């Protein structure tokens with residue numbers, strides 16, 4: 001399972017890229033709005049300098065013609081741009097037209113297997129089931145990821161399952177076990193994945209044991 005970062009914050013993306021674990025970035029209107037008015041295009045181009053992988057940029061128009069025009073514009077920003085389209089009737093028709101023009105699509109706000117099937121049939125490259133938001137209303141977000149992955153696998157659909165709206169590290173583990181091709185993570189979830197109290201206490205103990213015998217630490221040579 002590949003890991004994408006779910007943020008439009010360039011400092012977070014730079015830090016995560018330095019760790020060598022991020023192979024793409026997803027953004028949405030909420031995330032870009034948090035960046036204090038920076039131009040969406042400028043931010044996507046900054047991200048493209050840091051991460052060599054798919055960068056999802058989301059359409060904000062609502063009719064099919066508008067989404068197609070906007071999507072072509074977003075895709076022209078950089079070859080790594082994947083156009084994010086919310087799933088409704090207008091969005092589905094736009095996905096069909098854009099994918100026919102070789103624009104890669106990430107279909108967002110997926111909450112059912114049927115929505116995922118429709119997006120895949122229309123030609124989307126990714127579907128994004130929103131795990132946390134389903135959990136919020138008492139449903140099983142990871143269960144949806146598993147069902148979509150099973151159906152896509154059974155029918156050899158080329159569309160990838162991108163688990164989104166992940167809120168904590170357990171979601172990431174469960175998304176991997178459920179067969180997601182990609183998990184997109186808020187930066188704080190990536191940092192939480194690194195952490196284990198036994199790792200921290202183990203490092204302290206190794207260093208204390210070494211210093212007790214050898215005194216000041218100097219790198220082994």
Ligand code: G3P
Nearest residue numbers: 006132133164165166184
């Ligand atoms: O990738 C989708 C994500 O940004 C939504 O997350 O936490 O607002 O449901 P959340």
